[in-house]
Amino acid sequence: MALITCRGLTLGYEGTVLVENLHFSIGAGDYLCIVGENGSGKSTLIRTLLHLQEPMKGEVIEGDGLRRNEIGYLPQQTLIQRDFPASVREIVLSGCQGRMGFRPFYGPQEKELAARSMEQLGIADLRRRCYRELSGGQQQRVLLARALCATRKVLLLDEPISGLDPKAAMDMYELIAALNRDEKITIIMVSHDMTSIRYATHILHVGDEWFYGTREEYLQSPAGIYFAGVHAEETAAAESSAEEQEGGEEE
Amino acid sequence: MNILETLGMYLSYPFVRYALIVGVLIALCSSLLGVTLVLKRFSFIGDGLSHVAFGAFAIAAVLEVSNEMLVVLPLTVLCAVLLLRMGQNTKIRGDAAIAMLSVGALAIGYLLMNIFSTSSNLSGDVCSSLFGSTSILTLTLGEVILCVVLSVIVIAVFVFFYHKIFAVTFDESFAQATGTDAKKYNLMIAVIVAVIIVLAMNLVGSLLISALIIFPALSAMRLFRSFLSVTICSAILSVCCALIGILGSILWATPVGSTIVAVDIAAFLICWLIDRVRA
Ligand SMILES: Nc1ncnc2c1ncn2[C@@H]1O[C@H](COP(=O)(O)OP(=O)(O)OP(=O)(O)O)[C@@H](O)[C@H]1O
Ligand SMILES: [Mg+2]
Numbered sequence: 001m002a003l004i005t006c007r008g009l010t011l012g013y014e015g016t017v018l019v020e021n022l023h024f025s026i027g028a029g030d031y032l033c034i035v036g037e038n039g040s041g042k043s044t045l046i047r048t049l050l051h052l053q054e055p056m057k058g059e060v061i062e063g064d065g066l067r068r069n070e071i072g073y074l075p076q077q078t079l080i081q082r083d084f085p086a087s088v089r090e091i092v093l094s095g096c097q098g099r100m101g102f103r104p105f106y107g108p109q110e111k112e113l114a115a116r117s118m119e120q121l122g123i124a125d126l127r128r129r130c131y132r133e134l135s136g137g138q139q140q141r142v143l144l145a146r147a148l149c150a151t152r153k154v155l156l157l158d159e160p161i162s163g164l165d166p167k168a169a170m171d172m173y174e175l176i177a178a179l180n181r182d183e184k185i186t187i188i189m190v191s192h193d194m195t196s197i198r199y200a201t202h203i204l205h206v207g208d209e210w211f212y213g214t215r216e217e218y219l220q221s222p223a224g225i226y227f228a229g230v231h232a233e234e235t236a237a238a239e240s241s242a243e244e245q246e247g248g249e250e251e
Numbered sequence: 252m253n254i255l256e257t258l259g260m261y262l263s264y265p266f267v268r269y270a271l272i273v274g275v276l277i278a279l280c281s282s283l284l285g286v287t288l289v290l291k292r293f294s295f296i297g298d299g300l301s302h303v304a305f306g307a308f309a310i311a312a313v314l315e316v317s318n319e320m321l322v323v324l325p326l327t328v329l330c331a332v333l334l335l336r337m338g339q340n341t342k343i344r345g346d347a348a349i350a351m352l353s354v355g356a357l358a359i360g361y362l363l364m365n366i367f368s369t370s371s372n373l374s375g376d377v378c379s380s381l382f383g384s385t386s387i388l389t390l391t392l393g394e395v396i397l398c399v400v401l402s403v404i405v406i407a408v409f410v411f412f413y414h415k416i417f418a419v420t421f422d423e424s425f426a427q428a429t430g431t432d433a434k435k436y437n438l439m440i441a442v443i444v445a446v447i448i449v450l451a452m453n454l455v456g457s458l459l460i461s462a463l464i465i466f467p468a469l470s471a472m473r474l475f476r477s478f479l480s481v482t483i484c485s486a487i488l489s490v491c492c493a494l495i496g497i498l499g500s501i502l503w504a505t506p507v508g509s510t511i512v513a514v515d516i517a518a519f520l521i522c523w524l525i526d527r528v529r530a
Pocket of ligand 1: 013018036037038039040041042043044045076
């Protein structure tokens, strides 16, 4: 039995259909990468998997004893008020809320879990700092630590590297890969760049023509070849422009 | 006679002690949720509700019910729920709907009081429900007990749900996705705010309630950087300002509500200055 199964899922908003009749299932330990163009409905799919919004048709089924409050989530954009006063520790602890039921205060177990998550992400020494005074990369780590407090089973990450520099982005990918490899946490990640696909076991391409399969299958498919091609051009363009810049500095 | 002796003399009257107890409790309650309201951009709900409470008081006065609270409290809670629904419904312009409801309540309330009032001092009545009355100095023991009970309930609910309120305030969709019923807690927040506003009507009047809710939170946010410290600081600030305001209003014979708010504003300016100097 799979952890999460989508049956005949149709996504869209008020008459406009984004993706039709989506079928796929995610097993324990999988690393699923969701790719697609801007506006193709990736975030919509993530929100549907979380039951934050209803699909137009079809259903999302949890299996393998996965409960709804056992999914960790890293949103694409966290619209947090500019002057929100909150320490890193308070935010990471708030990830434990799903398991609290009606208990009002965090116990030693939750504090332990939060400390471990912060340790894992290398933000333990930031725990008294104010969230809004951190850098973008540090903030992403805090939100990932919060997601880790919510679950040790499944993580849904919506573009976890947006706003990070290339080095920080690579670190983030390594970190997520390590969580998948060492802790056997199932990863479902939205991403735009080809590098992240290296770590994935499965790929879901969202669009008018959707595709689901293993990474190898995807790279052989028309969508995959096209995507890889575009990416290769992009990298080439980026590299040549970088070279030009270097040349310019020398002059 | 120096100030301390004067104060000592006033404190020996039970009505002054009642006023202080009620004032401190109301200030404490209203500051607790202030942080959440400011951060969730819910402060407009507080403003709208206070006008609704004014309208409800007018209706209660017209109906000549013995205990106004029995009419005002349910009506205001009902409107709180309605306002929250409207604010979340993206198809209706939430802010316009709230403006409509609050201004409507204000106008209808004044109209009702004008048509049906038997009082000889109508503008005095209206003025005192808008800006707070000296009736805080004529509280009966029953009213004090009611106020104490409601305040204790509000404080207990806040402490019990503190971590859940934080989670829902910080990131509603994460909370919802990981199994916290955010809608339920939003509703709870709206109901508590309605209760606080009805309580605070007596102290500062319906036009100034928002100040009591928002100023301590904004002041504390200048000084502290974590949710817990901001909440505690805003509670302490609010209580101190209320004490100074009530005592000051007795000493200088100024209106209670506006004096408290003036002290709140002064506190905000001081906090703002400290923040500026530090930066
Ligand atoms: N609440 C909404 N109401 C109506 N339409 C919406 C809503 N949210 C998103 N859309 C539309 O649905 C489409 C898909 O949005 P979605 O956010 O899922 O895209 P995405 O694949 O995540 O894009 P990106 O790569 O930019 O993050 C877009 O065309 C968007 O305009
Ligand atoms: Mg998106």
